[in-house]
Amino acid sequence: MPGFSPAFERLGAALAAVVLQQQETLAEFLPREDWSADLTARTYTSGGVTVRVSLLGSYAARERTWLWGWANPQFGDEHPAVVPTLALRTIGERLGITEFTTPEVDLSWYEGPAGHGGELIAMAAGGVLGGGGYIGAGYDGGSAYLHVDDPQAPPAQWDPVPVPRLLANATSLFPHEPRLTLARFLSHHRVPYRQTDLLTEATLPGGGTARATFDGLGRFTGWKAELRPVSLGT
Numbered sequence: 302m303p304g305f306s307p308a309f310e311r312l313g314a315a316l317a318a319v320v321l322q323q324q325e326t327l328a329e330f331l332p333r334e335d336w337s338a339d340l341t342a343r344t345y346t347s348g349g350v351t352v353r354v355s356l357l358g359s360y361a362a363r364e365r366t367w368l369w370g371w372a373n374p375q376f377g378d379e380h381p382a383v384v385p386t387l388a389l390r391t392i393g394e395r396l397g398i399t400e401f402t403t404p405e406v407d408l409s410w411y412e413g414p415a416g417h418g419g420e421l422i423a424m425a426a427g428g429v430l431g432g433g434g435y436i437g438a439g440y441d442g443g444s445a446y447l448h449v450d451d452p453q454a455p456p457a458q459w460d461p462v463p464v465p466r467l468l469a470n471a472t473s474l475f476p477h478e479p480r481l482t483l484a485r486f487l488s489h490h491r492v493p494y495r496q497t498d499l500l501t502e503a504t505l506p507g508g509g510t511a512r513a514t515f516d517g518l519g520r521f522t523g524w525k526a527e528l529r530p531v532s533l534g535t
Contacts, residue, residue: 314478316428317471327434340382353451356382360419372404459490465524
């Protein structure tokens with residue numbers, strides 16, 4: 302059965318929790334109402350808020366394929382909305398991530414928990430580019446995926462409370478390396494940690510510790526945070 306390349310699976314595992322948290326932050330900032338987009342001007346407007354975007358690619362529902370913006374004859378690699386995403390193709394060539402270098406990716410095999418396999422490519426691509434997150438803009442027959450690279454879109458902030466939910470959701474989408482998923486999330490937020498096969502211990506900002514446990518197969522089994530109030534002194 303076809304599947305994603307090992308390099309893509311590892312990249313997705315590393316970025317999934319970071320991306321999911323950023324998507325929640327973007328959803329709070331950008332209203333999902335009637336929207337319009339001008340890709341030549343690199344703008345997306347929804348609910349009176351306009352952000353700068355670039356074009357990642359599109360997912361065709363009937364064909365079940367992902368088409369990169371640079372491979373779409375309507376755009377090409379010199380289009381203003383596509384140029385900022387070309388680094389993904391270069392990274393794909395360097396790291397052997399075929400999903401980033403294949404012009405049109407066949408995803409007809411995908412039967413996982415995401416709505417479709419194109420969502421996972423958009424997640425990984427958005428995670429590599431950083432920024433404010435990505436937008437799925439539906440059209441008749443599929444969805445275009447736009448990357449928000451606008452400084453007004455706020456970055457997600459560290460919060461220990463949603464970590465177990467984010468990690469569980471991330472590892473359902475990219476299940477192969479849960480310890481990497483957590484390690485990359487902690488590193489993203491500059492949270493110190495130490496890791497063994499079955500345990501990750503983190504020293505939390507503001508005081509306190511957290512322990513994430515994994516079973517013998519590497520699967521995430523629990524998260525317990527002990528928060529300490531910050532001493533204000535006298």
